[in-house]
Amino acid sequence: MSEGDPAGAEPAQPLQQRAARIVRQVGAPRLLVSAIVLLIGVFIARFSWQVPLISDAERALYDIRLMLTTSRAQQDPRVVMITYTDDTLINTQVRSPLDRRILADALKNLDKLGAKAIAIDIIVDQPTPNDDYLVDAFRSMKTPTYLAFTSAATNGRFIEQRQEEFLRDFQAKIRSSTVKPMSIELDTDRDRVVRAWPVQPKTLPPLLARAITGAQDNFDGYTRSIRFRLPLYDDRPVFSKLPIDLLANPDTAALMADQIKGRYVLIGGDLLDLDQFETPMKVITGDTTIGLEVHAHMLTQLLDGVQYGRIPRWGLWLTALLVILAGTLTALSDARAWKVALMLLGQAVFFSLLPFYLQWQGTDTRFLPAFGWSIGWLLAYSAIGAAARAVGSQQRRFAQSALGKYLPRDIASEIMRDPDRLALHGEKREIFVVFTDLEGFTKLSHAIPPETVASLLNRYLDTLSDVVLKYGGTIDKFVGDAVVAFWGAPISRPDDGERAARAAWAMYEAGEAFRKDVPEGVPPIGRTRVGLHWGEAIVGNFGGEGRIQYTALGDSMNTAARLESANKPLNTKVLASKAAVERSGLDWWRPLGRITLRGRATPVEIFEPVPEATAEERAYLAMLLKRTDQNDSKAFEELEKFASTNVRDAALANLVYRLQHMEPGGSYDLG
Template identity: 85%
Template sequence: MSKRTARIVRQVGAPRLIASALVLLIGVLVARFSWEVPLISDAERALYDFRLMLTTDRAEQDPRILLVTYTDDTLINTQVRSPLDRKILADALRNLDKMGAKAIAIDIIVDQPTPNDDYLVDAFRSMKTPTYLAFTSAATNGRFIEQRQEDFLRDFQSKIRTTAVHPTSIEIETDNDGVVRNWPKQPKTLPPLLARAVTGAADNFDDYHRGVRFRLPAYQDRPVFSKLPIDLIANPDTAALMTDQVKGRYVLIGGDLLDLDLFETPMKKITGERTIGLEVHATMLAQLLDGVQYSGIPPGSTWAVALLVIIAGTLTALLDARPWRMAVLMVGQAIFFVALPFYLQWHGIDTQYLPAFGWGIGWLLAYSSVGATARAVGSQQRRFAQSALGKYLPRDIASEILRDPDRLALHGEKREIFVVFTDLEGFTKLSHAIEPEMVAFLLNKYLDTLSETVLRYGGTIDKFVGDAVVAFWGAPISRPDDGERAARAAWAMYEAGEAFRKDVPEGVPAIGRTRVGLHWGEAIVGNFGGEGRIQYTALGDSMNTAARLESANKPLNTKVLASRAAVERSGLDWWRPLGRITLRGRSTPVEIFEPVPESTAEERAYLAKLLERIDAGDESAFDELESLALTNVRDAALANLVYRLQHIEPGGSYDLG
């Protein structure tokens, strides 16, 4: 490998090497700082959430925590929505105080007056159970509370403060994408966070700001935290029945309301639902009670792995090995770099800010940049020849070019070619009526089918324009039977389109016909696009004429249209004439023909003779043509011919405008 590397350095030259070095540097930076790069950071968060889901424990119902919630039924029963009814809260607190709760935390902001405030104050002041009421400030939560609300809240807190009643912070921190992943930072201006407050001395969590340990229920019908509506607790008769579910537990009171205080968590990808804020606090409380803290990523390790990734991609690109060995090596590297974050997360290391997606991008940048530099060692002609092979050239032409790359011109040259242009009727409208995945499936299948047809008849695929296929015969290598190949391919592409439209999945609306245009003429053929983006293509009026012939099928009710120039050089006798038209944007009339392989030579000759007589001004010939059209009522193209001839002078041309 060292000899190969030395050869590359000599042959590539300094500019390309400098460019490769810059790409490698970018790869290192992306592999290290991908969490800070827009868009890439979104992918990193998605991967982190995926890792978290796969490594999340399935838990039995937690016997230490009970959620008591205002529900939408509570709002209906109390006929109070905002602020939440405080009388029912006061009644619930009085009952809970008798039921032996270990501690009570209330995730409700009392930030404006209601008629029941004195009743609630009396309830708080009578509490013997440690009780914590939510507090926040305009400085830390300005989107949801104003200074006047904070002032009211502070005054209310001072009224209820006893040795058993205290304020608690209910801050929940979300990332830039609105998802809760971490414990919030603890501002000095706020009281202890709810989870820390209700447990008392929990100093080891004071500075914890890493991942929340989410859990999933072991059984679908038993959530991780049991939940009771506040209505049951507020009613003395039903509350007495709930004593066993309250005694010795941390009771968290808050809302479980539609579209209120809901948060997205990584678990949404599994549950499909957002999580109420009260349950987020319960999750953090359970994590604190279990003493589970994720470890951070060791300092400097991200730099080390980023460099390792770039080295791996570089060495892989330079390795001269058999394909199966290269495949094994690349798969092995992929498994290692993909599995490492999962391994770390599984073993208690918080892999947030671990640039796992950035590793992949860095590896690809290193591999592609060094590989491109290595592949640059070779002849320009060989590279051009290779770029035209594969799916765009038939096999015999590709073989000739490989033997003699000079056959594929590196510049434009004038050639006489047969051009075929196709279009799938109504596909753009159809694409708006079905799912994007189905659009991609149908379009790829359709283009594959038509591409195979072109190559089977020895054509060169020029380009795809949406659902349109452009192909030509006569370049880069011409053959004596190019005209026949092109004509048969044009008809075969129409038939392939008919087979395709009959074989679509259920539920897909009807697909239109494939329309085809065929023309022969001069074009400039060669490689165009510049050194950085090269395409072997044809340019010129013949390409435009073929495209306009394809478009003319729609107003003329035809399927395949060919110009006289193409017909005369096709070597086939299956054509019937359809008069003269002036294509859109053109001034020179074109004689057009349609392939009718199913008709007899006598039928085609009879129609050609009728048109000659009509051009000569023979009115009886027009009557015969009308009679022929009436006899063949399903022949829409023939009926259209009669219509056009009615609107032009003998020997004239119908203008498609």
């Protein structure tokens, strides 16, 4: 033993041995359930972006990752946005379609200011009085200019077929070597957030970013994440923005020359209720983003040649399996608590930071199942941990019961000295069995809150358990509010009969004290009924080595339970069989005749303890019953008179009633 090991500590089992033992002991049904849970965990750890609800969490985590790892940028000198604002609509008194004269004037002035290229994110899909004026402006353009185009087939929510036809005709009128169409369509995820470059249909012209730069190959087919950038300073956005009113006026437009010359000019709307999109930037800014600015981010991404890397499918599968393996191994580990804590912390840090690291390094973590990893890990840990705990708890339950929880201290101590005294294989023993039940508790449990039920039941069972252990009994089991106990195993003693009898009466008295001491507002609780019997039973371990449960099986257990149930129709408190009474060594029993228990054919002589009665009273009742069995009518009359003088003795009145309805020397059938 090393100096650091506590005395008596057992060495930890190798992981493979622990796993093999769990597989052997846990059983096929639980193994099957665990395997199914593990498969579900693998599926979620790989495909969580496709799982409802979980996918929402994945998108939110992605947005956080992207914004926390994105670069803060100075204002980009290559792009300028010229926008229609709500003030523009007020000044022009035209809302829809947007005023085309002001657009035409702005184009004429921009053409003179030396813009590198112009992209117009406005759909000209219906006629206005200023169309000819706008056509003339387009035809005069010397600067490369691109006008938005979309189709009903690809964007049916916003444009109809007749609008598309007008748009095609208009594009044909203005098309030249410098004026061309472009696509402005954006794709959103299921939560209507723009995160990635759109899939480009072949029926549409090039996307704005590719069209305005003339790119043909660099970003062709790129559909991964958009690189959104945040401003370095709150008062200086990434892209400068000018109202179109300034560019439509020749005098003010001339003052904007330095902000236009050599730049890509993007024209569109910046209106409260038009062309607004949610993007990952909302995590930081809390605001939506106009479509024109989304295109600006894609444009600068293309100009910088920034393409996020792709995670291969095999990498996603490998990581998902690694996550499940980590959860499984952690659940199987029986290392010390501080080592397990370090293991958990290390895994949490690794799997939490890995997505951030990949995103920071330029890998597209969209569709990376970061939240799915945690769920998959938890499922694996829970499934394997539950199986491991099932095995451990089975062993702990028996050890706990055998060493004091269900055994009296003297027996537990003797078993500690001589473990062979505890027969785990099962053996036939003669035992005294006590079975109790709390009258009306099931009905009561529906009338009070669940937490009150739990509190009362735990206190009640603790009270009766203390009585059993006090009198040296073994607690077999709890069945709801019922307590099953026996004397005579695992170790028998000469006075087991007396111990069992005194315990039966003490359990009734403990139940009476319990019912008088309940919280305010709890309805009245019924009395505790008790059955006592002596007979043979098979006592020992049942369930195999993997599930150690020390219990007793046999007809004596059933007889005790039926005696307990007979208390109700007989108006008694504690009923004992003749076999138990004869071996109890006590003289406080009074006979209550013969009955045939439910489901039985053989009559049973029953007795009730009456410690408060005198020996003469008990002997007198026994004599009257013996004479009544011999068909002595005078004896029955004396019994009736005896019962009438004890009007509060319901059990005695019930005895008279039964004798009236049965043949002398017969048995009353409880059915």
